[in-house]
Amino acid sequence: MFIDAIIEIFSHSFMVRALITGLFISITASILGVSLVLKRYSMIGDGLSHVGFGALAISTALGFAPLVVAVPVVIIAAFFLLRLSNNAKTKGDAAIALISTSSLAFGVLAVSLSGANSDLNSYLFGSIISVSKLDMYLSVALSALVVVIYSLLYNRIFAVTFDEDFTSATGTNTGAYNMLIANLTAFTVVLGMRVLGALLISSLIIFPCLTAMRVFKTYKSVVICACVLSAVTFLVGLVASFMLKTPTGATIVLANLIAYLVFFVIGKARGKIHIKAKGA
Amino acid sequence: MIICENLAFSYEGVNVLSDVSFEIKSGEYICIVGENGSGKSTLVKGILGLKNPSSGRIIYDGISKKDIGYLPQYSQSKCDFPSSVYEVVLSGRLNSMRGRAFFNKEDKAEAQKAMQLMDILRIKRQNFSELSGGQKQRVLLARALCSAKKLIVLDEPASGLDPKVSYDMYSLVKRINSELGITILMVSHDIRSAIEFSSHILHLNKTQTFYGEKEAYVESEIGKNYLCIWGCEHHVH
Numbered sequence: 001m002f003i004d005a006i007i008e009i010f011s012h013s014f015m016v017r018a019l020i021t022g023l024f025i026s027i028t029a030s031i032l033g034v035s036l037v038l039k040r041y042s043m044i045g046d047g048l049s050h051v052g053f054g055a056l057a058i059s060t061a062l063g064f065a066p067l068v069v070a071v072p073v074v075i076i077a078a079f080f081l082l083r084l085s086n087n088a089k090t091k092g093d094a095a096i097a098l099i100s101t102s103s104l105a106f107g108v109l110a111v112s113l114s115g116a117n118s119d120l121n122s123y124l125f126g127s128i129i130s131v132s133k134l135d136m137y138l139s140v141a142l143s144a145l146v147v148v149i150y151s152l153l154y155n156r157i158f159a160v161t162f163d164e165d166f167t168s169a170t171g172t173n174t175g176a177y178n179m180l181i182a183n184l185t186a187f188t189v190v191l192g193m194r195v196l197g198a199l200l201i202s203s204l205i206i207f208p209c210l211t212a213m214r215v216f217k218t219y220k221s222v223v224i225c226a227c228v229l230s231a232v233t234f235l236v237g238l239v240a241s242f243m244l245k246t247p248t249g250a251t252i253v254l255a256n257l258i259a260y261l262v263f264f265v266i267g268k269a270r271g272k273i274h275i276k277a278k279g280a
Numbered sequence: 281m282i283i284c285e286n287l288a289f290s291y292e293g294v295n296v297l298s299d300v301s302f303e304i305k306s307g308e309y310i311c312i313v314g315e316n317g318s319g320k321s322t323l324v325k326g327i328l329g330l331k332n333p334s335s336g337r338i339i340y341d342g343i344s345k346k347d348i349g350y351l352p353q354y355s356q357s358k359c360d361f362p363s364s365v366y367e368v369v370l371s372g373r374l375n376s377m378r379g380r381a382f383f384n385k386e387d388k389a390e391a392q393k394a395m396q397l398m399d400i401l402r403i404k405r406q407n408f409s410e411l412s413g414g415q416k417q418r419v420l421l422a423r424a425l426c427s428a429k430k431l432i433v434l435d436e437p438a439s440g441l442d443p444k445v446s447y448d449m450y451s452l453v454k455r456i457n458s459e460l461g462i463t464i465l466m467v468s469h470d471i472r473s474a475i476e477f478s479s480h481i482l483h484l485n486k487t488q489t490f491y492g493e494k495e496a497y498v499e500s501e502i503g504k505n506y507l508c509i510w511g512c513e514h515h516v517h
Contacts, residue, residue, distance in 0.1 A: 038362075151381075154382075155377070155381075158371055159371040159374045162361060165352050166424075168329070168330060169328035169330055169345065169348060169433070170375045170427045171346040171375040212362075213362050217363075217407035218363060218407070220367070222362045
């Protein structure tokens with residue numbers, strides 16, 4: 001019965017597009033997420049998604065192609081958000097909240113002034129049907145790019161994430177790597193918004209890493225586990241949302257939450273066994 | 281190998297350190313001592329290029345960032361970072377990679393050697409964040425050793441460690457200095473170990489109040505005073 005349901009689901013071509021786009025975006029987001037979460041830049045992902053929403057809404061209202069405007073705007077935003085969080089004096093987290101809520105407000109205003117309310121929903125909460133072939137190709141290309149860059153720079157990204165001062169002092173341009181991660185995140189967020197929506201996209205960045213960290217304790221295993229987790233939770237969430245007729249984005253986030261809770265329990269149980277073994 | 285000329289540093293326009301002029305020569309073991317807030321860590325950050333001086337200049341002669349190892353001041357922020365001891369130590373070889381994407385046999389052999397010297401081979405696979413304070417500092421010293429060809433800069437490597445573990449830490453640093461010929465620049469709170477192990481003392485108190493060989497420091501007015509404060513404190517305990 002389950003198999004039948006899956007076959008039925010993916011007999012729709014829009015579902016195949018959603019599957020491919022979402023799967024690639026999820027994996028990409030989870031890889032970048034490991035660095036963002038561990039560098040305590042989680043808020044940047046969140047801020048970027050709100051800026052992305054604002055940019056998409058305004059560009060649609062003005063009749064521009066959404067991605068053409070949103071991608072550069074979000075990249076510029078990434079640059080500023082990064083500077084803000086590195087500058088301890090200006091209260092980085094508050095400044096990021098300021099920027100993201102303002103962008104949200106601009107976006108909502110732009111959508112309501114242009115009179116297309118259905119679009120507001122699809123931007124905020126994602127819309128599987130709106131995933132176009134272009135979105136799909138772009139997300140596959142982006143994911144391939146991120147995976148290749150990340151693999152080639154893996155050791156450098158680890159060092160920058162683990163200890164920026166040390167890495168900078170011993171001769172690596174850490175600013176460039178921060179910028180690279182922020183830019184790739186900007187791309188991922190804009191593309192992923194079509195599937196998951198502006199409000200939920202940052203969960204794709206944050207959840208898999210946090211979940212993996214409950215159980216795995218080396219950097220490499222956390223990265224690999226986060227990738228696998230993000231793919232599985234996306235798949236489960238997508239199929240469940242189709243069968244239960246629930247909103248896709250929210251269902252995927254719930255799948256992530258459940259995975260987190262399961263890993264949390266496993267982690268705790270393991271910790272107890274560990275302590276007992278040590279005590280004995 | 282590094283010459284500092286009339287260095288001054290400020291935060292937000294407020295001077296925290298001025299008139300620092302001294303030279304780090306190859307093979308020396310220099311301890312930077314002084315009260316809290318005297319500008320020790322700031323000077324070290326300046327020499328490492330992490331903070332720009334507000335005036336003066338630093339001349340690097342025959343040494344680049346790629347020859348330097350660094351052991352930063354202990355920070356709580358890494359307490360939940362998932363990483364194995366081996367991953368951390370190996371990351372010290374980053375500045376020897378040049379254009380390569382991955383670590384090669386030589387990198388891995390160097391990491392192995394550093395871990396052996398620090399006596400942390402048996403915890404190689406353990407989670408870095410779950411180690412004790414002393415073990416963590418050994419791991420970070422092994423990482424610094426991996427990236428250092430000429431100089432290791434340490435910022436209070438023994439802060440928060442108990443006396444025995446601190447002493448072991450200082451002894452390890454001394455071995456690196458005398459056996460491997462690596463120059464040491466260390467910020468230290470512990471004036472007694474500084475006198476015991478170092479070759480030169482730089483005393484800061486918002487400005488440079490002493491620089492010279494440790495024998496001269498012990499005889500100097502400022503050195504005597506500072507040692508007395510410490511001696512008295514120890515007496516009270």
